[in-house]
Amino acid sequence: MKLRLLFGKLLLLFLATLFAISCTPTISETEQLKKLFEKSNFVIEPFTADSVFSANFEVQFKQEIVPGMPDSGYFTQRIYVSHKGFDKPTVIITEGYTANNYYYSELAKLLDANQIIVEHRYFGESVPANKNWQHLNMKNAAADHHAIIEFFKQVYKGAWVSTGISKGGQTTLYHKYLYPTDVQASVPYVAPLNFSDKEPRVFEFLNQVADEASRKKILAFQNALLDRREELMPKFMDNAKKNNYTFSIGADMAFEYSVLEYPFAFWQWGYLNANNIPEPTAP
Numbered sequence: 001m002k003l004r005l006l007f008g009k010l011l012l013l014f015l016a017t018l019f020a021i022s023c024t025p026t027i028s029e030t031e032q033l034k035k036l037f038e039k040s041n042f043v044i045e046p047f048t049a050d051s052v053f054s055a056n057f058e059v060q061f062k063q064e065i066v067p068g069m070p071d072s073g074y075f076t077q078r079i080y081v082s083h084k085g086f087d088k089p090t091v092i093i094t095e096g097y098t099a100n101n102y103y104y105s106e107l108a109k110l111l112d113a114n115q116i117i118v119e120h121r122y123f124g125e126s127v128p129a130n131k132n133w134q135h136l137n138m139k140n141a142a143a144d145h146h147a148i149i150e151f152f153k154q155v156y157k158g159a160w161v162s163t164g165i166s167k168g169g170q171t172t173l174y175h176k177y178l179y180p181t182d183v184q185a186s187v188p189y190v191a192p193l194n195f196s197d198k199e200p201r202v203f204e205f206l207n208q209v210a211d212e213a214s215r216k217k218i219l220a221f222q223n224a225l226l227d228r229r230e231e232l233m234p235k236f237m238d239n240a241k242k243n244n245y246t247f248s249i250g251a252d253m254a255f256e257y258s259v260l261e262y263p264f265a266f267w268q269w270g271y272l273n274a275n276n277i278p279e280p281t282a283p
Helices: 001-023 029-039 106-111 138-152 167-178 198-207 210-229 229-240 250-261 263-266
Strands: 045-046 053-065 069-081 091-092 114-118 160-165 184-191
Touching: 029 053, 029 069, 053 138, 069 138, 091 106, 091 138, 091 167, 106 160, 114 138, 138 167, 160 167, 167 184, 198 263, 210 229, 210 250, 210 263, 229 250, 250 263
Parallel strands: 091 114, 091 160, 160 184
Antiparallel strands: 045 053, 053 069, 069 114
C-alpha cells in the first residue's frame, strides 16, 4: 500500500513537472541572439539578405582601439550576422576593406553555415573618432576578429571556418597565424603575402609582364591621361556622380592614383588585351 502511494506521488510530481515545462514559452534562436546583443549594449539593425537565412542583423560591435588597453578608447566595428542555426557551422568573413551585407559566401553555401561578415577596422563605418592610423595594423585587426569569435562562440558552438578574398584573405592568414585555435580551418582566396611595407616584387612583375610593346602602350596611355587631365576630368567627375563615388583625398589626387595604378589593375586579372587600350590621341 505504501509502495503504491509513493509511486502515485512520484507519478503526480513527474506529470506536474512535465506540464510546467510544456507551458514554459520557448525562446526562438533569433530572440536569443537579440538578448545576447542587448546584454552587451550593441546597437543592432535587421536587414534583408538571402532567404536561406532565418535572421540577419547589422551589429555595431564595441572594440578597443588598442586591444588589451581599455584606456586607448573604443570604436564600433560593423559586422553582418546571418543566422541559420546554433547547431550549424559558422563562417566568418574577414573583409580587407568595407563590408557589404548582400554577400553570400561560397563556403557558407557549401557548409550550410551561419555567416558573419566583419568590416576591417578603419574602413567604412568602423573608424575610431581620433583616426590614429598607427593603430591600423594586422595585429590589431586579428585581435578584433578574435574578440568577435569569442563573443559569438557563446551561441555558435559548432565548427568555425574563416575566409577572405585578396586583402581580406591576407587578413584571414594573419588571424589564423596569431590565433590558431579560433577556427578549425581557414580558406583565404587570392591572398597576397607582403614581405615589406613597400613590396618591390610588384614593380619587378610590372616591369617584365607580357611583352615590351604592351608595356609601352600602357605607359603611353597613362601619360596621355595626365596630359589631357583638364579635358578628361569632367568625365571622371560625371562617372563618380553616376556611381555615387566620393573621394576623401580629393578628386584630383583620386584621378592621379587611378592613373598610377592602372598597370597593376590592368594585369591583375590576366585576361585583358593591350591592343584594346585607346591610342593617346583617341577622342
